[in-house]
Amino acid sequence: MRCAAVTGPSITIKDVAALAGVSPATASRVLSGNPATSPQSRQRVAAAVAQLDFHPNAQARALRSTRTNVIGLLLSDVRNPFFADLAHAAEQAALAEGLVTLLGNANESIPQQDRYLDTFISQRVDGVIAAPQGEGSSSLHALLERGIPTVFVDRTVDGVDVPSVTTDSDTGIRQAVEHLARQGHERVGYIAGPQTTSTGRDRLKSFSRSAREFGLSTDPALTYFGDFQSASGSAGAHHLLGLAQPPTALLAADSPMAVGALATLNRKGLRIGRDMALIAFDDIEWFSLLDPPLTVISHDVEAMGRTAVRLLLEVIDGQKPDSVVLPSELIVRASSGTTGPSVGQP
Amino acid sequence: MRCAAVTGPSITIKDVAALAGVSPATASRVLSGNPATSPQSRQRVAAAVAQLDFHPNAQARALRSTRTNVIGLLLSDVRNPFFADLAHAAEQAALAEGLVTLLGNANESIPQQDRYLDTFISQRVDGVIAAPQGEGSSSLHALLERGIPTVFVDRTVDGVDVPSVTTDSDTGIRQAVEHLARQGHERVGYIAGPQTTSTGRDRLKSFSRSAREFGLSTDPALTYFGDFQSASGSAGAHHLLGLAQPPTALLAADSPMAVGALATLNRKGLRIGRDMALIAFDDIEWFSLLDPPLTVISHDVEAMGRTAVRLLLEVIDGQKPDSVVLPSELIVRASSGTTGPSVGQP
DNA sequence: ACTGCTCATGGAATCGATTCCATGGAATCG
C-alpha cells in the first residue's frame, strides 16, 4: 500500500460548505450543534463531512473559541506504578467528559516540571492537574496568575491556594507504626521521600509523631532521605542496615523505594518478615504476590484520579470547590512479621 | 494568597511589540530566532517578553506555521510497566528534541484508540508513534491518508507500510522453549496475547514453531488466549492447571499476564520453579526480586522508545527510514527450575 | 554624485473556524 508522501492541502470547513451548498457559517453551526440550523442543511453538511472525511482544525477552533478541550496532567514519574494508575484513572475520567489529556512527566525534576507547565500555558489547556514539587516555581505562578484552572493531586504546595485531592497519610502511617510496635519492634527505619514534596514532609512528620506516641526509638539516624525512586530505596536500606544499632523493621514512603529496599534485603540474604519487617506506602497489585506478601498502606488511586478531574471541572466552571482528603489504611500481610523479633529471645 | 478569578485578556505579541517599540512582525522575528533582526530590537523585545511574562499562543502559531512541536504517542495500556517505561523513554527522547508528547491510552480498546487518533488529527500533531491494535482502523487510515508522519512501536499492522521498531520475539522465545525442554519439560502451557495484535500473533507462532522444534507437546489445549492484562493471566493459569494433562511449565506473553498467573499459582499453593516453572516475556525491575526470581525474556525498552522518536523525526524530515528490529534474549533465573520436574520421579 | 546592494523594518495578508450582525422569506397576529 503506497501512501501519498506529501500532505495534500487539508480540507477545511469551506470545502465542506461548498460541497454541501451552504456557507461556512452554516457549516460551522451544524458542526457545533447550534440549533439555528435547518434539518436540510444539517443533513447535507453531515453528508459532506462524511464524504470528505473532514476533521476540524483544533488550533483554529481553539484560537477563536478559547476552549481547547485539552487538560494538562503533570506527574512526577510515570514509571512509578502509583502515578501510572493515577494517570490511567484521570485520563479515563477526563475522556468520559470529552477532554483529552496532555501528559507531562516531570521525572522528579523541577526544570522539567517548568518546561511542561510552560507548554501547557502555550497550548492554552483548559486546566491543569498537577502533582507539584518544590516550592511554587515561577512557571507554577505564571499558570495561576493567568487564571488557568488548576488542581493539585497527591501533593500540594504550601501557601498556594488551589483545590487539591490528597491522601490522609497520617492514619495509615499511625496504624503501621502501632502495628510494628505491637509486634515488639523498637527501632524502625524510615525511608523518607524528598522533603521538597508535601507528601515527603507529611509522611515523615506522621512517622515521627507516631514513633513517639508508641514508644519507638526516635533516633534521627533511623531516618534516611530518599527521592521516591527505587535506587534511593536500595541505598536507604543499605545505609540503615549498616548502622551500629540497625533497625528491625523498615517503612518506605512509596512503592519504588520499597522495591529498592527489598532488593537490598534479598541481596543481603535477610528473610523479610522474619529477620526484618518491611512495610510500603502504596499498594501495588503484585505486592501481595511477593513471598512473603508485603504489608502496605493502601489508598484509593482510582478515586483520586476521578476526584481530581471532578474538582478541575468545577474550577473550570468557575466554582471554588473544597479540597478532598482520601483515607489510607494499613493492610497487614506477612512481611511485617506475625511474630515480633523480640519474641523468642528477649 | 488570593488569585484573580477571571482570566485577564491574555497578552499577545502586539503588547510585546508595543512595549518594545517595534512592530509585531519584528517581535515575531525575534521570538522565532530569525537572523534578520538588529541586536537592539532583539534586546528590547527580550526585555518586553520578560517584563510581561509573555507565552506565545501555540494555537495561533500552529495555525499559521503548520508545525505544532507536539507528537502523539498512542499506547495500549499505561499501567503495563512495559508501556510505562516505553512512554517514559519516548517522552524523554522527544523532549530532548524540543517536542512535547500528547499521550493517548487506548486501554486495549479499538474505539478508544480511534478516539485518540482522531484527536491527534484534529490537534494537527507533527507525528504519531503508535502501538496499534486490530487491523487498520478507519482512523488509522485517515491518519495515513492525510500524510501525517507515523511510526509503529512494539506492534505493527499487516499491509500498512509505515516504519516500525519492534522486538525480535522469536529469538527469546526459542531460547526459552529450548531452556524448558532441556530442563525436561514436555508440556508447556502458553498464555498468549490477543491475536488482534502483531505481537500476540508473532509470539504464538514462535512458541508453536519452537515447541515443535524441541519436541514439546503441540497439544492446542496448552495454549490459552489472554488479552495482555493481568486478569487474563490468572484465568489462563487457572484454566491450564485444570486440564486433564496439566502442563509443568508456563510461558506468559507479557508481564501483566505473568503477574496474573503468578497470583493463581500462589493461591493454589504451587511452588514456582519446583512444582511449576514460569517464564515471562518482558523484564520488569522487580521480577528479579520475587522468590524465586523470575526467568524472563528481556528486551531493551529504552532503546525502543529512543529509536521510535528517531524514526519519527526522520519521517517528519521526509525520509523513508528502514524499520528497526531489536533483539530479545532469555535471562535465566530460578523460576524456570534449575532441576527439571522429571528429575526425581520420572 | 549616482547606481546598486544589503538589511532591518512595518504593513497587510494569511491560516481555519467561530460568531456578530444584517437580511430576506415564511409564519403569525390584529
Added chain:
DNA sequence: CGATTCCATGGAATCGATTCCATGAGCAGT
C-alpha cells in the same frame, strides 16, 4: 391584508502569530 416576529442564512470581522512584500536607510564602488 399589512405589520410584526421568528428563524435560517450568508457576509464579514475576529482570534494571535507568521510571513510575503515593499520601503527606506546605510554603505560601497566607480
